[in-house]
Amino acid sequence: MAQFKGTERYVAGRDLEVAVNAAVALQRPLLVKGEPGTGKTVLAQEIAKALGYPLIEWHIKSTTKAQQGLYEYDAVSRLRDGQLGDPRVHDIANYIVRGKMWDAFESEQPVVLLIDEIDKADIEFPNDLQFFVYETRKTVAAKHRPVVIITSNNEKELPDAFLRRCFFHYIRFPDRETMEMIVKAHYPDIRQALLREALNVFFEIRDVNELKKKPATSELLDWLKLLTIEDMPPEALRSSDAKTALPPLYGAMLKNEQDVHLFERLAFLARRRGQ
Amino acid sequence: MFAPFILALRAAGVPASIMEYLALLRAMKEGVAGFSVDDFYHLCRAALVKDERHLDRFDRVFGEIFKGLDSPQGDAPRTLPEEWLRKIAEKTLTPEEMAAIEAMGGFDALMEALKKRLEEQKGRHQGGSKWIGTAGTSPFGAYGYNPEGVRIGQSESRHRRAVKVWDQRTFKDLDEDEALSSRNMKVALRRLRRFARTGAATELDLPGTIGATARNGGSLDLHMVPERHNAVKVLLLMDIGGSMDDHIRICQELFTAARSEFKHLEFWYFHNCPYERVWRTNRRRRETERPMMEVLRTYGPDWRLVFVGDATMSPYEIIQPGGSVEHWNEEAGQVWMARLTRHFRKAAWLNPVDQSHWRYTQSIGVMERLMENRMYPLTLAGLESMARQLAR
Ligand SMILES: Nc1ncnc2c1ncn2[C@@H]1O[C@H](COP(=O)(O)OP(=O)(O)OP(=O)(O)O)[C@@H](O)[C@H]1O
Ligand SMILES: [Mg+2]
Numbered sequence: 211m212a213q214f215k216g217t218e219r220y221v222a223g224r225d226l227e228v229a230v231n232a233a234v235a236l237q238r239p240l241l242v243k244g245e246p247g248t249g250k251t252v253l254a255q256e257i258a259k260a261l262g263y264p265l266i267e268w269h270i271k272s273t274t275k276a277q278q279g280l281y282e283y284d285a286v287s288r289l290r291d292g293q294l295g296d297p298r299v300h301d302i303a304n305y306i307v308r309g310k311m312w313d314a315f316e317s318e319q320p321v322v323l324l325i326d327e328i329d330k331a332d333i334e335f336p337n338d339l340q341f342f343v344y345e346t347r348k349t350v351a352a353k354h355r356p357v358v359i360i361t362s363n364n365e366k367e368l369p370d371a372f373l374r375r376c377f378f379h380y381i382r383f384p385d386r387e388t389m390e391m392i393v394k395a396h397y398p399d400i401r402q403a404l405l406r407e408a409l410n411v412f413f414e415i416r417d418v419n420e421l422k423k424k425p426a427t428s429e430l431l432d433w434l435k436l437l438t439i440e441d442m443p444p445e446a447l448r449s450s451d452a453k454t455a456l457p458p459l460y461g462a463m464l465k466n467e468q469d470v471h472l473f474e475r476l477a478f479l480a481r482r483r484g485q
Numbered sequence: 486m487f488a489p490f491i492l493a494l495r496a497a498g499v500p501a502s503i504m505e506y507l508a509l510l511r512a513m514k515e516g517v518a519g520f521s522v523d524d525f526y527h528l529c530r531a532a533l534v535k536d537e538r539h540l541d542r543f544d545r546v547f548g549e550i551f552k553g554l555d556s557p558q559g560d561a562p563r564t565l566p567e568e569w570l571r572k573i574a575e576k577t578l579t580p581e582e583m584a585a586i587e588a589m590g591g592f593d594a595l596m597e598a599l600k601k602r603l604e605e606q607k608g609r610h611q612g613g614s615k616w617i618g619t620a621g622t623s624p625f626g627a628y629g630y631n632p633e634g635v636r637i638g639q640s641e642s643r644h645r646r647a648v649k650v651w652d653q654r655t656f657k658d659l660d661e662d663e664a665l666s667s668r669n670m671k672v673a674l675r676r677l678r679r680f681a682r683t684g685a686a687t688e689l690d691l692p693g694t695i696g697a698t699a700r701n702g703g704s705l706d707l708h709m710v711p712e713r714h715n716a717v718k719v720l721l722l723m724d725i726g727g728s729m730d731d732h733i734r735i736c737q738e739l740f741t742a743a744r745s746e747f748k749h750l751e752f753w754y755f756h757n758c759p760y761e762r763v764w765r766t767n768r769r770r771r772e773t774e775r776p777m778m779e780v781l782r783t784y785g786p787d788w789r790l791v792f793v794g795d796a797t798m799s800p801y802e803i804i805q806p807g808g809s810v811e812h813w814n815e816e817a818g819q820v821w822m823a824r825l826t827r828h829f830r831k832a833a834w835l836n837p838v839d840q841s842h843w844r845y846t847q848s849i850g851v852m853e854r855l856m857e858n859r860m861y862p863l864t865l866a867g868l869e870s871m872a873r874q875l876a877r
Contacts (some may be wrong), residue, residue, distance in 0.1 A: 224523060224524070225530065225531070228524050228528050229528075232508075232512045232528055232531055233531075235515045235517050236512055236515065236517075272713070273688070273712060286689055289705055293705045365675075370500075374505060375504070378531055378534060382656075
C-alpha cells in the first residue's frame with residue numbers, strides 16, 4: 211500500500227502522516243478539524259494523489275440530507291415531464307440521481323471520498339458498504355471500501371458511535387516556520403526579504419482578536435502573489451510613512467468591509483510605525 | 486498491555502473506549518507507526534483522542550504513563566517505549582555506535598543524560614555548545630544517535646529541537662476546561678438560533694406546490710421558498726469603563742463570539758446603568774452618541790436585548806433622577822430600564838461578576854429585580870441558560 215507523505219507541494223507534519231496512514235491501513239474514516247484555510251481540502255487531494263486514487267468530493271451544506279449522499283428521487287422533474295408528456299416519465303430510473311457515496315461505491319477502482327464540513331448538517335456517516343434503492347428495488351454495494359476523509363468545523367457535536375470508529379487529526383494553524391515552508395511550497399522563488407516582512411504583517415493582523423474573519427493561508431498566498439506581481443519592495447511593508455496606514459494591497463487579506471474599517475481605526479498600526 | 490494507559494486517559498477526562506484501544510492495537514500490528522517513539526505517540530493520539538480540547542490532557546497522561554522514556558520501570562506499559570527505542574537503535578545505529586552507547590551506561594543512562602541536558606537548556610536558553618544535536622560537540626550529536634522519537638537534532642523544527650513532542654504541550658490553548666473562550670461561547674450562543682426563510686427562493690415548497698397544483702385542477706404549479714437562515718437579531722448594550730475594567734478580556738471574547746455567530750448584531754455602550762444616551766465608540770464617545778429613544782425606535786421588539794454589565798454601582802444611580810455619576814439624568818435609570826424591557830420583550834442581563842458575590846452588592850439585586858430575574862452569570866452555563874430563555 212502506498213504511504214502518504216508530505217510533498218514539495220504540501221507540507222505535512224509527521225503526526226498528520228501517521229494519522230492518514232493509520233486510517234488508510236485500518237480502513238477507517240479520518241476526521242480532520244482545523245481553522246478554515248488550514249489545508250483540509252487540499253489534504254484530501256494530496257492523499258488521493260499519494261495513493262493514486264481518484265478523489266470524489268461531497269460538500270455539505272446546512273440543507274444537505276444524508277440520503278442525498280446515496281441518491282435522490284427527483285419527483286419534481288418527473289412531475290414536470292409527466293405534464294409535458296415526455297416518454298422518459300415511464301421509467302423511474304430516469305429520475306434517480308446518484309449521490310457521491312453511490313459514485314464512490316460503484317467506482318471500479320478504490321477512491322478517496324472527501325466529505326467536507328460534515329457538521330454543517332445533521333448527517334451521520336453510514337458505516338454500511340451497501341444500500342438499497344427502494345424505487346428501483348436494487349442494492350448498490352461497494353466494490354471497494356473508499357478512503358474516507360471527513361472535515362468538521364465544530365458547528366455540531368458529532369455522534370459518539372461515529373467518533374469511536376474514526377481516526378482524528380487536528381490541524382493547528384501553522385506557526386511562522388511552518389507557514390514559511392507552505393509559502394515556499396507554492397512560491398519557491400519568493401524573495402526572502404519580502405517573505406519575512408509579509409509574514410510579520412500577516413501574523414500581526416492575525417493577532418487582532420476582533421476580526422470577523424482572520425486571514426488564513428489562502429489569503430496570505432493571494433496577497434503574496436499580488437505583492438510579487440506588483441514587484442512591491444519589502445520596505446513598503448514596513449510602512450514608515452504615516453499616511454499609509456494599511457499594508458499595501460490589503461484587500462487580498464481583509465475580505466470583510468467591517469474588518470477593513472476596524473483596521474483603519476486600530477492603534478496597532480500606529481504602534482508598528484512607532485517601533 | 487496498555488490498559489493502565491487507557492484507564493489513566495479516562496480518568497483525565499479523555500473518553501477513550503475499548504473500540505479505540507483495539508484500533509490502536511491493530512494499527513500497531515499493521516506497522517503503521519514504524520519503530521519510532523514519535524510515531525507511536527502520534528498513532529496513540531490519532532486513535533484515542535477525538536476532540537482537540539482533549540489533546541492537551543492526552544499529552545499530559547502520555548508523558549506521565551510513558552515516563553519509561555526517562556527512567557524505565559518494571560511494569561509493562563512503561564517498558565514499551567524503551568523496547569521501541571532499542572529497536573530503532575538496532576535499525577539505525579552501527580555496531581560501533583551501539584557500543585558507544587553501551588559505554589555511556591546504556592539506554593537508561595542516555596535517556597537520563599538527555600533529560601538533564603534538557604533541563605539545563607531550559608535554564609540557559611538557546612545556544613551554547615551543549616545544545617543537543619549540534620553534531621560534533623554533544624555526545625548525542627556526535628554519535629549520530631537520532632531516533633525520530635526524541636527529536637534530537639532534527640533539521641525541520643529548529644525551535645522544538647530535543648524536546649519530546651508530548652512535553653511541548655502544544656495543545657494547551659485548546660483545552661477549555663476552565664477558561665471561557667470565544668469558541669465555546671459561540672457554541673453556547675448557538676442555542677439562540679432562530680431559523681427563518683429569507684433571501685432568494687431556491688427550495689421547493691412542497692405543501693405550497695401541492696395546494697396550488699390542486700387549485701390549478703391538476704396542472705403543475707411549482708412554488709419555491711427561500712432557504713432557512715439564522716435570522717435572530719441581537720442588540721448588545723455593554724457597560725464600559727470603571728468597575729468593568731476587570732472584565733475587559735471576557736467581554737472582548739463575548740463580543741468576538743457574538744459577532745461571528747449573529748448576522749444581525751448591533752451594539753452600544755453605556756456606563757453603569759442605561760440612561761438617555763448610548764454611544765458606539767468609547768474613545769470617540771461624543772461623536773458617536775445616540776439618544777436612547779432613537780435606539781428604541783430603530784430596533785423593533787423582535788430584537789433580543791442583551792445587557793452586559795456588572796451592575797455594580799451605588800443604588801442611587803439606578804433609582805434616583807440625577808443619580809448618574811457622570812451627568813445629570815432627568816429620569817432615573819430604572820425608568821430607562823422599564824422602557825427598554827417593555828419594548829424588548831426578550832431581554833437578558835449578563836453579569837461577569839462571580840454569581841456567589843451577587844448578594845453582597847445591593848445594586849445587583851436592584852437590577853436583577855428590574856430584569857425580572859433574567860440576569861445570568863457570564864459563564865458557559867449562564868450563556869446557555871440565557872440563550873435558551875431568549876430563544877423561546
Ligand atoms: N500544509 C500545506 N501545504 C501547502 N499548502 C497549503 C497547506 N495548508 C494550506 N495550504 C494552502 O492554503 C490554501 C487553503 O487550503 P484549503 O482550501 O485546503 O483549506 P481548508 O482547510 O479546506 O479551508 P476551508 O475550511 O476554508 O475549506 C490552499 O491554497 C492550499 O494550497
Ligand atoms: Mg475546505
